[in-house]
Amino acid sequence: MAVEPASPALPPAQPAYIFRGHTSQIHSLQFVRGNTRLVTGDADGWIVCWRLESKRPVAVWRAHDAAILGTAEWGPDKILTHGRDNTLRIWQTRPADEAQFSTLLPADGPTVHRSKPWLLHALPVNTLNFCAFSMCYARRAFDTASSNGGWHGRQGSVPPPGSSDSILVAVPGRDDKKIEVYQFPDEKLAFVVPRVQSTDTGMVMAVKITHHQPSGSILIIAGYEGGFTAVYLLGHNIQPTSGQSIPEFAQIIYLSQPHTQPILSLDVSSDAKTYFTSSADAVIALHRISNIPVGVGDEERSLRMKSNVDSPTANLSEYPGTSQPAPYTSISQGSASTSIAKVDGSQPSVTPSTMDESTRPNLTSNPTDPTRPSRSLATTESLDSSKKPSTDSSSLSFTKQAVKQTPTSHPQTNSKPSGISSLLSSAPELQKTKPLSLSSQNITAQPPHKIVQTKHAGQQSLHVRSDGRLLVTGGWDSRVRIYSTKTLKEMAVLKWHKESVYAVDFGAVLDPASVVPDAQQEPADDASTDKQKEDAVRREHGLGRLQRKREEQMQLKHWVAAGSKDGKVSLWEVF
Template sequence: MGYQHPPASIAEDDSIFVAVPSTDDKVIDVYSFPGELLKVRIPQIRTVETGMVMAVKFVRNRAPQRLILLAGYEGGVTAAFKLADEHPDTSVGTAQLVYLSQPHSQPILSMDASPEGDFYYTSSADAVIAKHQIPELPSIPGKEDNNPPVPSSDLFTKQTGDQLSSKTAAPSGLSSLLSSAAPLPKFKPAPPVQKVVSLQAPYKIRDTKHAGQQSLRVRSDGRLLVTGGWDSRIRIYSTKTLKEVAVLKWHKEGVYSTAFGEILAQDEIGCGDGAINKRQRDREEQSKLKHWVAAGAKDGKVSLWEVF
């Protein structure tokens, strides 16, 4: 799963984060590309048997602007981890577990988050679809007020006027020897002790009676989600109630992949080529406003649907 840094991110380049299972399949590694640097290693969860990592998803809370990594595991467990605000180039960071749940009895197949980053949804080899609320997190320091972060040099005890004036004197003896030595490397404090997060009930859960729903995707307006089923059906659900609102039947074998077309606002639609006539231009604009669903199945076919 990849995540590109937005303009507000700490990174100043066009690097992206990519999360993958590690060589230990219960551990998640986060790399930065194109530098190919290991930035974060998320260790195995010890409080519950998770099995191997099955799905990962990056999401950013819009209000506090925190970067969250969602994970789904073979044991039906899902977790949310808060990544650190800073990712030093010289060391591998860690992440804080902020949410843990086990709503499924079978491996989690897919997950996706709401556009606001406050909820996410999981589907599994069982018939359950679950809705999870991402815990509220504090805002990133420096973004919620006008006070800049305190420089690291100001974290030490303030010096008196005599101490400051003594710096101007020429060092002698041992002081002279130390001053000529190479500067000491920056000290990276040990990460804080992680709080134990117990299993929590999901925000909402629904037994759909249809096992093996995968490729769960949330529409760009956050109102609907779609899944592809082993039974060759494409199902549409309300994200608010998790009730099934439509079943799309055409494929003859299991549906492996689904996607929503992004819903565009009227002012986001381009005028197109001025040479085309008005009727054709109106038709193209209307097609961009429609709510499309695309799906691909084991039968080797791709389908396109217009939904409400």
């Protein structure tokens, strides 16, 4: 019987293209606009937006004075960038404006003047822990997830129609063990994720904000320096507000320690039922998020929000990270919130979420006045509100003021309390009305659903593909590895780079029926009609039609991009 010769081994995979132009290591990259653009950021703060169809840059600018930590896409015409210069910025990058942007790459000379996109918002943030931000849309859009998958997998959610919808941005807190969630375009601090009280997790290393599809809730997933990971449940108070607002506190619902080294990256599946973590060790862990009961914490939140009316500072007594941030700049007109300080020197209204210790009312114990309440407000005696407040807190006032009590003649008072004291008159209910530290509930660390020892330490920039079947990591050993999300089995290893790979990303898996030409991704003006669109298609010449078809083919391919320490970006087509 003749033995058939064994088929020769397949040659190693080769990248489809190599993007060159950065002069420093690549720290961030992301596919945007339905796989028609690739945004890369390097250690010098440069952002390059590449057109995948032509492999040429369409926009180059220096977004930050330090390394780029991350980017995100807000609709088809805005890009968020996060730099190590302690700033998060939102840029307007409309497709129609690409002709006005500079295309000179950083390698062509860093001193050459380049026009920048319009800066819409800027937010001072903490970047001492190298943790990048995360973004999701404030309202759910799962009904379009399957047909518009190109938008998913980009910081947590599918964008609703239109680019003006509100977004939530999670950033490391000013206390490096906490997380702050800001809402745009309202420019307000909406939520605070406190530190884990039951154990010392170390500082925040990775964060993800996403919608939990089964419950409709918004979750924060955090990875910590001590190898811990936690899941927090946010409240439902995400409606746009004008004026002062009190940030809500998140509630911890899951805690695990699958790693022995700091967590480097994490990502979540499209429905947020599972998520994955990678670390400086060789472990990749799979975690399952159980169904969240509807209405968790609603009663406590309502009690706390009721007490906020007369006691706004009480809610923040356990959150020292609410000191006044650095000056907040905003280029958008009419969108500046009174809850964040302005840079023009005027006196905005100060809210408890932006007051530091020097501007808060003196609620600490006073040895010369034993009747003054302590910081915990655990007293039934009225406040001495006859003193004039400081200049910085002149805008802070209470709804009622109590009559000044003389401590020598009236050491104790039996009069009916008023103002804040009226809220504290019933001692048994004090624990329900004091600031809710929802994370202070003792929670036991649980084992992850699945752990795989890969024997390859230092896998970072973990990303899950939009169809939920594969995940990719970049390694310190210069390898790009692709795993199955179901079994965590290694499916492929991409070898080309000679130095460490710091950033990887999947292109979205798109349905051919959902592919939209790049020229039509920008929101149409009110004056545009179907007839005008038909006329534009009719005027399309043969070259333009060929370019459009080639671009549609590029959108439908399954891409992987990897950025390395050598400043090169490799583009791969995978299964």
